[in-house]
Amino acid sequence: MTASERLPSTAIDTTTPSIARAYDYAIGGKDNYEVDRELLRQLNQAVPEVNVIAVTNRSFLIRAVRFLATQGRIDQYLDCGSGLPTAENTHQVAQRLNREARVVYVDNDPVVVAHGRALLEENENTHFLDANIFEPQEVLESDLVREKLDFTRPLALLQVATLHHHSADFGLPPAEVMRGYIDALPSGSFVAFSHFLDPENEHSEMAHRVQSILNASTSKGFFRTRTEIMEMLDGLDLIEPGLVINDEWWPDGPNLQELPPAGHCIVAAVGRKP
Template sequence: MSQPSEGTTPAYIDTSKASIARVYDYALGGKDNYAVDRETIERVRKIAPEVNELAVDNRAFLIRAARFLSTQTSITQFLDCGSGLPTAENTHQVVQRLQPESRVVYVDNDPTVIAHGRALLEENEFTRFTAADIRRPDEVLDDPVVQDFLDLDRPVALFQIGTIHHFDDSDRPQEVMQRYVERLPVGSVFAVAHFFDPENEDSDLARRMEQIFVHSPMGSGRFRTRSEIEGLFPGLEMINPGIVPCYQWWPDGPQLRTEDPVQRCIVAGIGIKR
């Protein structure tokens, strides 16, 4: 698959530093990435050949979560934080196929997403994009696009899928999620997928992957423990089966192949504000 030429890159996109969105794009088989982004995944691949499964399982959870919420709840408003580059089966495509009038706002301040993704993510009248910092809940929720397009007095589905593991501890991720929960009304749901340290025989793999991600050109990718991830759902009622590896969260069918250890190092869950 051909990759973009650095010579044709817009001047405001820095190709000397990996972009989280472009790294995910590469892991999912996309073409909107550069050598520095591919380097991050290839470094991790040396110790975890199935590293792409982190991105694949993360994306598959997003699709199943969106489908679940569209069929099993009355929610028709979605706030997708850290949306990344458009790929097959984006949030709005899933939910609007099932509930055509569902409204989706994508939030991402990655320059590559702003440059290449905005037009594709605003492909119909019920979809919007805004460039805000998802680490700042009040900035996101007070953004004019969010305020004008969503009714924040009615339940919202907030997606933080594959995002919070890129927050440093200094970003206080639990406090960030606490603020989102405080601001959104009763009945809102919160879906999170996060790199995971299982604190068992897979911990060594998780921590080795973390060291490579954090010291790669991307510079982030924390593998947090169960108690740390539980703190991302403050006071919420967890939907069964709770926080589990992404591939185990209501899969589309029976598991016919043995999972790779990498797949046990990313978990997901959905909580409801009662």
């Protein structure tokens, strides 16, 4: 194990909610604490079925990686803000279709780092980098990324449900964060992306309620307009159907049930760099 892959010395804070652990709880995981479950309860109380955002987001990730591995013929992935390992992680989906596929996960939540590295110890094609995903150069210039991913040929960047936890108040504006990554990608690479949406319609009030709850905690969250989100995807040719709510990006089958309001407040896209 290299120096960049050693477990962090940072103590895990179980008194403050973590968005990664709350997300883990929302999709049925067990790597979370009462403080995380309480955050999700508050969200669900304010907006019933808000956990549909987490569920549809995981489903999009799985469909997108399948598409990238098959139609895109991608065999190397940079998964930013990977979150806690659960069923059907990026490396499991990709390596089921191509056992030689390489995946580098990036996160700096201490719980995510510890669990992620423990899970991946025996997978020689999957690696974990402890770094701030909102600092593109820190990630892209790391020895681990440069050693494990070949930037002379196409790869896939995954920014799934990450940039809506970031704002210019924390550093680079979100569009500049994405520009740093997209500029570094070789031609023919793909980006899989999802983000909280302010739909600017009857569902906006619900989005604003969730944002208020998140921003009153340490787990910040920003619901942005379609125009603001499209700025983050500049430089990419979006694969049809473009930027759509998560459930509408190439679903596995017809939607027989009406999507709850929360499902209209997160969108996804896959784009190709010319």
